[in-house]
Amino acid sequence: MSVFHEIRFPFPVSVGATGGPQRRTEIVPLLSGREQRNTSWADSRRRYDAGPGIRSLADIHTLLAFFEARRGPLHGFRFRDPFDNRSTAPDRAPEPTDQQLGTGDGSNAVFQLVKRYESGGESWTRTVTKPVEGSLRIALDGVETENLSVDWTSGLVTLDTPPSSGVSVTAGFAFDVPVRFEQDRLDLALDQPGAAAAHSIPLIELKP
Structure with missing residues (x-):
């Protein structure tokens, strides 16, 4: 198998x-x-x-x-x-606001890492399942937080507390x-x- x-x-x-x-x-x-x-x-x-x-x-x-x-x-x-x-250009270090993971609704605490590719008003979103351990940075409405856990084998991020409704959840990371x-x-x-x-x-x- x-x-x-x-x-x-x-x-x-x-x-x-x-x-x-x-x-x-x-x-x-x-x-x-x-x-x-x-x-x-x-x-x-x-x-x-x-x-x-x-x-x-x-x-x-x-x-x-x-x-x-x-x-x-x-x-x-x-x-x-x-x-x-990485979540940004190859000549830059990942920042916690690089990629939009989602928006809080007051109940969901789990977010999938993604990378969005945009050009000319069109975009495609790639699911990232193999982040590099130790590289992840997360921000809530632009404020970095460490109150979370991450599954380095699937790219799922679990926040300790579900973000409030309307809060922007963003991330920066390296990935394989x-x-x-x-x-x-x-x-x-x-x-x-x-x-x-x-x-x-x-x-x-x-x-x-």
Whole structure:
């Protein structure tokens, strides 16, 4: 049975990294030259190639242990997206007012972490299920509070007291992406004595 392992992929992926969101759009061309477009996915799904993080035989040793312990694609794990891993821009530290989680109603105390992407008057809201432990900051009407608990495995935040009606609940945080190996094999290469590489390690996002 597959389970999720709360462990992060052990290599930083920076120079040479590839990956990002994928959408599934069905495009039907019409006889008039126009087209109809529909999507079968409500949310995007991210894919990555983690190969650029592997640079030595020691890295290969660590990768082999990580791959075998996950049973290849069987078990999921955390991955730090090198392009998008926090509630704000990549060059800024998270602030407690970065993302709107909801509005108090006097009874609800549980809020899901989300990240909203906005452009040109349109937006899409992403559910964040794997916040980085210790990174979360929460504010009520702009005033930061520590009277809460958080489930670092699901992104659910529980306030000690339900916020009053109309109170804005916001958050800032860093987060990982839940992924699995996309293939049942690793393709490794010995580039030269003492130097090895995994030219491609495809990873695919797991949806909640």
